[in-house]
Amino acid sequence: AQTVTQSQPEMSVQEAETVTLSCTYDTSESDYYLFWYKQPPSRQMILVIRQEAYKQQNATENRFSVNFQKAAKSFSLKISDSQLGDAAMYFCASFAQGGSEKLVFGKGTKLTVNP
Amino acid sequence: DTGVSQDPRHKITKRGQNVTFRCDPISEHNRLYWYRQTLGQGPEFLTYFQNEAQLEKSRLLSDRFSAERPKGSFSTLEIQRTEQGDSAMYLCASSLDIGSGASTDTQYFGPGTRLTVL
Numbered sequence: 001a002q003t004v005t006q007s008q009p010e011m012s013v014q015e016a017e018t019v020t021l022s023c024t025y026d027t028s029e030s031d032y033y034l035f036w037y038k039q040p041p042s043r044q045m046i047l048v049i050r051q052e053a054y055k056q057q058n059a060t061e062n063r064f065s066v067n068f069q070k071a072a073k074s075f076s077l078k079i080s081d082s083q084l085g086d087a088a089m090y091f092c093a094s095f096a097q098g099g100s101e102k103l104v105f106g107k108g109t110k111l112t113v114n115p
Numbered sequence: 116d117t118g119v120s121q122d123p124r125h126k127i128t129k130r131g132q133n134v135t136f137r138c139d140p141i142s143e144h145n146r147l148y149w150y151r152q153t154l155g156q157g158p159e160f161l162t163y164f165q166n167e168a169q170l171e172k173s174r175l176l177s178d179r180f181s182a183e184r185p186k187g188s189f190s191t192l193e194i195q196r197t198e199q200g201d202s203a204m205y206l207c208a209s210s211l212d213i214g215s216g217a218s219t220d221t222q223y224f225g226p227g228t229r230l231t232v233l
Contacts, residue, residue: 004157033220045158045206045224091157095220100171102148103208103222105157 002027002094006106013082014114020067021077021109023092031097034068036077039108040088048090051075079111087113119225121207127231128197135193136228140209147190148222149182150206151175158206164190165212197232204229 003026013019025034036048051059051068058066063083067076079086092106120139128134140147145166150158161180162172166187176182179197184190194201208222 035221037224044226045208047221047223050221093157095222097220102160102163102171103150103158104160107155107157 002029002032002096002100002104004092004094004104004106006092006109008109009107010110010112012112012114013079015082015084017082018078018080019082019111021079021090021092021111023075023077023106025073025075025092025094027073027094027096029096029098033095033097034066034075035093035095035103036064036066036075037091037093037105038086038088039091045091049077082113084113084115087111119207119209119223121205121225121228123228124226125229125231127233129233130197130199132197133193133195134197134230135191136205136207136230137189137191138207138225139189140207141211141223144209144211144223145187146210146212146222147184148208148210149190149192150208152204152206152227153202161192161205194230197230199232202230202232 005024032053034051037045038048039045049061049064063080065078089108091108093103122137148163149161152158160173162182164184179195182192204227206227207225210222
């Protein structure tokens with residue numbers, strides 16, 4: 001079974017600063033993918049970034065990057081130069097290829113960006 | 116492409132009534148997923164389809180819940196005899212699986228249907 005744990009229910013950051021959101025996961029599958037999704041208030045879930053487990057290189061997407069530590073089963077999201085529009089719930093999720101092929105989500109981290 | 120769409124966006128019903136939600140995936144996507152999200156929680160998997168075949172159902176999906184994807188395009192999720200505990204956001208997502216381990220695996224979500232059972 002897959003599990004995803006986000007230990008920070010809430011985080012805050014000053015505009016233009018950098019913030020890191022934590023995520024740990026567990027899976028018995030060898031082929032899996034990890035995702036960060038953003039859900040603004042009353043708006044739909046948007047993909048932020050994706051990481052294939054077989055890739056050692058950390059994924060980056062503009063101001064968003066991940067620190068993927070496979071041995072530690074850790075997958076943190078770093079947001080650089082934070083903007084007011086980054087304020088949202090952030091969900092970490094895993095998808096195991098060949099196992100139960102569904103996204104398993106953490107409980108989320110609410111990010112507040114202070115002007 | 117207009118993305119994943121869901122209808123209705125909001126539904127208020129009385130306990131005991133039946134409700135049906137519709138999801139239209141991204142047109143070329145062959146996989147369609149349903150999730151349920153309650154306040155303050157991450158989405159929880161309910162079921163998914165590969166084309167018209169329903170391949171997996173969660174234990175969360177009681178006998179009162181049924182989902183269909185008759186032509187491999189849009190999907191419906193029906194809840195019979197609704198209960199107050201069914202109040203939640205119902206999310207639909209779609210993805211493209213092209214087999215041979217080459218799936219994109221990335222799921223794109225619709226705006227959701229918020230169900231309130233009085």
